[in-house]
Every structure is written in C-alpha cells, then in structure tokens.
Amino acid sequence: MKESRFERFSTLIESSLKSMNRLKGTFMEAYNLSATHARCLTALLRRQALTQNELADYLGIDRSQISRILKDTIAEGLIASTSDSTYKKSYYLTEAGQNSAKLLESTILKINNYVSGDLPEEDVEVFYRALETITFGLRDATQHFSTPEQMLQD
Secondary structure (H helix, E strand, O other), X not given: OOOOHHHHHHHHHHHHHHHHHHHHHHHHXXXXXXXXXXXXXXXXXXXXXXXXXXXXXXXXXXXXHHHHHHHHHHHOOOEXXXXXXXXXXEEEEOHHHHHHHHHXXXXXXXXXXXXXXXXXXXXXXXXXXXXXXXXXXXXXXXXXXXXXXXXXXX
C-alpha cells in the first residue's frame, strides 16, 4: 500500500520537530531550560510584550505550560513582568533575555542556512508558502472534521 501524503507529512514534520527541539535544547542547556523556553524567548523578541494568554495562543502551547515556562525564565532573569497584578500582566524580555534571544535567533539562522544547503532561495520560499498553506489547511480541518461522523461523511 502506498503511503499517504498525510502520513509522510506527519512523519517528516515530527522528525523535523524532534531535531529542531534537540538543537534548541542544546542551546538552552546553558540556562538549564528547554527548547520550549527558547520558543518563548524568541516570541517575546519578535512581539515585545505579551500576556500569558497571548503567549499561549501565539505559540500554540497550553496555558499551564506557559505558566511554568514564565516561572522558569523569570527565575533565570530572562523575562520580567509589567506588574505584580495578575490582571493583564504582560511579560517582556530583560536585557539578559534580549541578549540570549538575539544569540538564539542568530544561532537558528546559522542552522537554517546549514540545513538549507544548496537549495536556491526561491525553492525555500516556495517551501515555506506551501508549508503555511498546509498548516492553515490543517487548522481549518480540525474545525471541519471535529467529530468522527464528519470525518466519515462523503
């Protein structure tokens, strides 16, 4: 039986994510933090300041996990909050967090260039456009096929 594109896609994406998380995790070992912490730092570098809910939505991570990540990164002096109040508290990178996130971003760019190899830039752009289309399509599919009955309909 021929492997479906969906299964091939799933396998390739999962393998890629595992490798990316290992690489980010290696970088974050210096802070005793994980790859998920790295995603939080780079998100705040791009977005400046976010509430816990905004950060969870932006990264697609459970709010309770974001809470643990924020606690860890605050303890490491990488992230601070705008106030002690829990209502609409925003989180932002400290100077140390900005430096770490910028170094992480440059390391990720170096890795991107390494893994892209000799691919022409046009091909890389086509790949990312296709990946975005598939990602948004999958997100829509979770709504369209939200029950087993919807999946079985013609």
